[in-house]
Amino acid sequence: MTNITLIKRHGNIVAFECKGHSGYAKNGEDIVCAAISAIVQTVEIGVIEVLNISAKVNKNENAGIMILQLPENISSSQLEKAQILFLTMKLALENLLGAYSKFFKMEERDETH
Secondary structure (H helix, E strand, O other): OEEEEEEEEOOEEEEEEEEOOOOOOOOOOOHHHHHHHHHHHHHHHHHHHHOOOOOEEEEEOOOOEEEEEOOOOOOHHHHHHHHHHHHHHHHHHHHHHHHHOOOEEEEEEEOOO
16 A cells, blocks of 8 residues: 655645555556656656755655655745645545545645644
């Protein structure tokens, strides 16, 4: 199962963790993993290459891990633009979850101190 965690701080998504393989089908044929990967990698490209935000990224394809974290010193303008990408990702994953809830789950965690 793939576990996706959206990490929020002060109401904004500042990171996400995507861990594990869905188990829908064998490697190379798993449409659920492929869909999740396409969604989260598109957000990675948007954050880093379109918005030019120096996000911290940790990937391990064999383990099925992708973690993206916005920098602590992000400007309010960059944070606002990143929210558009993150909320789009959240909606796309919720849409996918409607059909494939046996193969991945998504949760939100608030780290506001």
